[in-house]
Amino acid sequence: MxxxxxxxxxxxxxxxxxxxxxxxxxxxxxxxxxxxxAGARGDVDPSYFGPGVRTRLFRTLRVIPGTGFAGLFAPxxxxxxxxxxxxxxxxxxxxxRDLVMLPAALLCLIRGTPFVVQTHGMIDESGKKLAKIxxxxxTLRVLRASQRCFWLTPEEKTSLEVLLGVDNGTLERLVNxxxxxxxxxxxxxRG
Numbered sequence: 424m425x426x427x428x429x430x431x432x433x434x435x436x437x438x439x440x441x442x443x444x445x446x447x448x449x450x451x452x453x454x455x456x457x458x459x460x461a462g463a464r465g466d467v468d469p470s471y472f473g474p475g476v477r478t479r480l481f482r483t484l485r486v487i488p489g490t491g492f493a494g495l496f497a498p499x500x501x502x503x504x505x506x507x508x509x510x511x512x513x514x515x516x517x518x519x520r521d522l523v524m525l526p527a528a529l530l531c532l533i534r535g536t537p538f539v540v541q542t543h544g545m546i547d548e549s550g551k552k553l554a555k556i557x558x559x560x561x562t563l564r565v566l567r568a569s570q571r572c573f574w575l576t577p578e579e580k581t582s583l584e585v586l587l588g589v590d591n592g593t594l595e596r597l598v599n600x601x602x603x604x605x606x607x608x609x610x611x612x613r614g
Contacts, residue, residue: 424457424458424459424460424507424508424511424513424514424515425443425446425447425457425458425459425460425514425515425516425517426459426460426461426504426514426515426516426517426523426524426527427439427440427443427459427460427461427462427517427524428461428462428492428495428517428519428521428523428524429461429462429463429464429483429492429495429523430461430462430463430464430467430471430480431463431464431465431467432465432466432467433465435464436492438543438599439517439519439541439543439545440461440517442517442541442543442599442600443459443461443472443515443517444471444472444473445599445600445601445602446515446600447459447472447473447476448472448473448474448475448476448602449600449602451473451474451475451476452475456477457472457475457476457477458476458477458478458479458507458511459472459476459477459478459479460479460481460500460503460504460507460527461478461479461480461481461497461500461523462480462481462482462483462495462496462497462500462523463480463481463482463483463497464482464483467480479500479503481497481498481499481500481503482497482499483495483496483497483523484496484497484498486522487522487553492519492521493519493520493521493522493553494521494522495521495522495523496522496523496526497523500523500527501526501527501530504527504530505530505534508530508531508534508536509534509536511536512537513536513537513538513539513570514527514531514536514537514538514539515538515539515540515541516528516531516538516539516540516541516565516569517540517541517543518540518541518542518543518545518546518562518565518566519542519543519545519546520545520546520549520553520554520557520558520562525557525561525562525565528540528561528565529561529565532564532565532568537570538568538569538570539569539570539571539572539573540565540566540569540571540572540573541573541597542572542573542574542579542583543575544575544576544578544579544582546562546566546582546583546586547579547582547586548582548585548586558586563586563587566583566586566587566593567587567591567593569593570593571593571594571595572587572591572593572594572595573595573596573597574594574595574596574597575596575597575598575599580594580596
């Protein structure tokens with residue numbers, strides 16, 4: 424199972440959604456039962472994440488004005504996610520400091536469902552008041568409880584080390600997977 428903050432027709436949330444899409448599509452190709460839970464804005468095609476991926480989209484509400492994605496909340500997602508977590512092998516949280524992902528992470532903690540986090544550079548040592556409050560209440564607890572905390576760039580790793588401590592054993596590099604090109608199509612194009 425994967426959880427991501429926001430899917431929208433304009434791709435406003437960018438990279439984390441694309442990463443979740445690529446990961447889910449490949450896992451489904453390899454025979455895994457994959458579900459995506461995501462906040463949604465606008466009319467999104469449920470097949471967005473690819474064949475074999477069960478997509479559950481929930482309308483987001485902006486509950487804290489002026490905070491960008493951090494102020495989004497998907498209240499209808501929580502009861503559905505709670506029910507499904509009981510049977511999940513592992514949950515991949517595309518973690519950010521927002522009111523979609525942090526409640527989803529809290530449900531994983533309460534339910535005792537194993538989870539990994541991928542922060543996509545969105546969790547760093549912020550000086551913002553809201554970030555400090557969220558970190559103290561939940562973000563750091565989630566990061567420390569994760570089975571793995573994935574980082575992509577050296578800067579992201581350094582930020583996570585500042586938050587978690589250099590000796591944290593859960594940090595692991597995960598590069599962004601991209602679908603392989605179809606070699607037969609490429610050969611036909613070149614002649």
